[in-house]
Amino acid sequence: MRSLSRAIRVWYGARPLHLLTLLAAFALAGYALRAVVLAHQWRGFAVWFIVAIIGHDLLLFPLYSLADLSARRLLPGWAARGGAARPGAAASGQPLVPVINYIRVPAGFALLLLLVWFPLILGLSAASYRRASGLATDPYLWRWVAVTGVLFALSAASYALALRRASARARRAPATAGPGKPTVL
Amino acid sequence: MARETAAHKAVSVIRAAPRAAARSAQRVGAAIRRSAVAARGAALRQPPGPFQPRFWRSPLRGRWLTSLLGLVLLVGLPVIAITGLLSYAAYNPRLHGNDQTPGATLLKFFLFSWPTHPAWLYRVDQGVHVTLGLALLPVVLAKLWSVLPNLFSWPPVRSPAHALERLSLVMVVGGVLFEFGTGILNIQDFYVFPFSFYTAHLYGAWVFIAGLVVHVALKFPKMMAGLRSRSLRRELRTPLAATQPEAPDPDGLRTADPAPPTVSRRGMLVAVGGASLALTALTVGQSIGGWTRRTALFAPRGLSAVAPGALPVNHTAAAARITAADTGPAYRLVVKGRRTMTMSLTRHQLMALPQRTAVLPLACVEGWSYSAAWTGVPLTELARMVGITQPAAALVESLQPGGPFRSVTLSAGQVSDPRSMLALCLNGVDLPPDHGYPARTIIPAAPGVHNTKWVNKITFMAAQ
Numbered sequence A: 001m002r003s004l005s006r007a008i009r010v011w012y013g014a015r016p017l018h019l020l021t022l023l024a025a026f027a028l029a030g031y032a033l034r035a036v037v038l039a040h041q042w043r044g045f046a047v048w049f050i051v052a053i054i055g056h057d058l059l060l061f062p063l064y065s066l067a068d069l070s071a072r073r074l075l076p077g078w079a080a081r082g083g084a085a086r087p088g089a090a091a092s093g094q095p096l097v098p099v100i101n102y103i104r105v106p107a108g109f110a111l112l113l114l115l116v117w118f119p120l121i122l123g124l125s126a127a128s129y130r131r132a133s134g135l136a137t138d139p140y141l142w143r144w145v146a147v148t149g150v151l152f153a154l155s156a157a158s159y160a161l162a163l164r165r166a167s168a169r170a171r172r173a174p175a176t177a178g179p180g181k182p183t184v185l
Numbered sequence B: 001m002a003r004e005t006a007a008h009k010a011v012s013v014i015r016a017a018p019r020a021a022a023r024s025a026q027r028v029g030a031a032i033r034r035s036a037v038a039a040r041g042a043a044l045r046q047p048p049g050p051f052q053p054r055f056w057r058s059p060l061r062g063r064w065l066t067s068l069l070g071l072v073l074l075v076g077l078p079v080i081a082i083t084g085l086l087s088y089a090a091y092n093p094r095l096h097g098n099d100q101t102p103g104a105t106l107l108k109f110f111l112f113s114w115p116t117h118p119a120w121l122y123r124v125d126q127g128v129h130v131t132l133g134l135a136l137l138p139v140v141l142a143k144l145w146s147v148l149p150n151l152f153s154w155p156p157v158r159s160p161a162h163a164l165e166r167l168s169l170v171m172v173v174g175g176v177l178f179e180f181g182t183g184i185l186n187i188q189d190f191y192v193f194p195f196s197f198y199t200a201h202l203y204g205a206w207v208f209i210a211g212l213v214v215h216v217a218l219k220f221p222k223m224m225a226g227l228r229s230r231s232l233r234r235e236l237r238t239p240l241a242a243t244q245p246e247a248p249d250p251d252g253l254r255t256a257d258p259a260p261p262t263v264s265r266r267g268m269l270v271a272v273g274g275a276s277l278a279l280t281a282l283t284v285g286q287s288i289g290g291w292t293r294r295t296a297l298f299a300p301r302g303l304s305a306v307a308p309g310a311l312p313v314n315h316t317a318a319a320a321r322i323t324a325a326d327t328g329p330a331y332r333l334v335v336k337g338r339r340t341m342t343m344s345l346t347r348h349q350l351m352a353l354p355q356r357t358a359v360l361p362l363a364c365v366e367g368w369s370y371s372a373a374w375t376g377v378p379l380t381e382l383a384r385m386v387g388i389t390q391p392a393a394a395l396v397e398s399l400q401p402g403g404p405f406r407s408v409t410l411s412a413g414q415v416s417d418p419r420s421m422l423a424l425c426l427n428g429v430d431l432p433p434d435h436g437y438p439a440r441t442i443i444p445a446a447p448g449v450h451n452t453k454w455v456n457k458i459t460f461m462a463a464q
Helices: A002-012 A016-038 A042-074 A100-121 A126-133 A138-172 B006-023 B025-045 B063-090 B121-152 B160-186 B197-228 B265-281 B290-295 B347-352 B379-385 B412-416
Strands: B333-336 B342-345 B356-363 B369-378 B391-398 B407-411 B421-426 B440-442 B455-462
Touching (some): A002 A016, A002 B160, A042 B121, A042 B197, A100 B265, B063 B121, B063 B265, B121 B160, B121 B356, B121 B369, B379 B412
Antiparallel strands (some): B333 B342, B369 B421
């Protein structure tokens, strides 16, 4: 028995319990999938299941990573190593407070809202939504635009505040070199 | 499981080569030969781009962050799964014709006769299911972001155990995205999927549950160790300037080459948590109702469904193809009971029967709900009129010519509850057409679609 366990460990690469747990999970999933097959819906089910993974891992993730990277490269302050505010940074053409997070947060949340509610915001489900609810999808786009605008406005206002505080600090202590009190999100 | 593969070492050999050259000219040739061999090996073993560990730069990724996000999901996802399975039980699928998802009888071990008390049971269950699902979406995305480099781990398969474990991740990742995706599309009536929502969402959930259970079983010790590796309290006090990468971990969650941080760890956690809270705040009003419905800017039955004297619906009379001729003077309600006992009633005759008013919630599987005062004839009264004092079940049928919920079987408990009624009025006025005029059933704690609209036939079954 012990030698069998050892043989499994060598050949399989983990404890026998690891194998049993995984096999039990596959059996459960297989049993559930059998009902999908019997309902003649497995084709669409399988396609959507796989497309969900590909859509996130190989489409959504690269897209938002690329957008974030591009924003960081294009915005001023990229060279500010770590983004912490440094006194005298303005003299070298760097903003006192990196702007990146003041763009990331409103843009990220606006895009998240769009990701969740795009059928209503873009009116893609307008016909079935009207049949179901008796309502129109028209207001959703304007609400999204308005919320996005408010988010960016709030972010701009807090950026202005952070800049003011940072420049006041820089004026107060112009002689002290080294990193000032960092601006944090 | 060490991720320090031969390819890793090859990279460090390449990096070390210039230093070796500086030290001794004699060793240069050997170093070049070595690095050439190593580079060839790396090219063979490790494709470029995301398969290179140094491709990944974020200094925030690490086992503590992944563990924390995992812990949040470990608490939240089971709640979503259980409320979802309870919602399935709420349809009383064991009764004739009620099961929207036949098959896999062993997975229906947990079914029970859905109660009518408390009346808000389904409202809370489904409100939590949908709202928590939306709230956890940012956490799911953050968790997937934190482990994404592992998708490109090289070699792709190290052992049969590793292969099976990666295959099980298809159930976890595919399952969570599939369930969130179908759920989010369904609540917006965006029926683009080539399958029945009920079938796919239920059995997709079981595939996900299977994957999640095994994932938790295998990763729980790592999660606990990851959580202990840093202090949450300290992280929440650490500003950007003091933010350091996590310690390297055997799973390679922390990158080999972290870039300088542009956001603190607490900044990221606040952003993810804030997104969760904001999504919740902009949705939950459709489940609470009252003035909060106005705060649900994006919810399908939130601010959009606010109108004086109007309450949200899940199916309009026009969509159900109910005509004025159906509901006019020609309308008759047929009530069947013991073999020969059949009655046919006009709406006028129904109004003349003993009435009862009850304030009861109506809750949709899509998560929205409201509470209203319903007035009508108790179902027990109708049953008594056709000679049944102890109803075992009732088949309620609608005028609507088709649709999956044209007819519904109610349980003994549902028919016998004194608050269950054939409602004729809503908040003191005749039912509006979209709410089921001339008559609809109202069953406490039942899913919205089991409160049949435009009812024209009820068949009571007697207890044997």
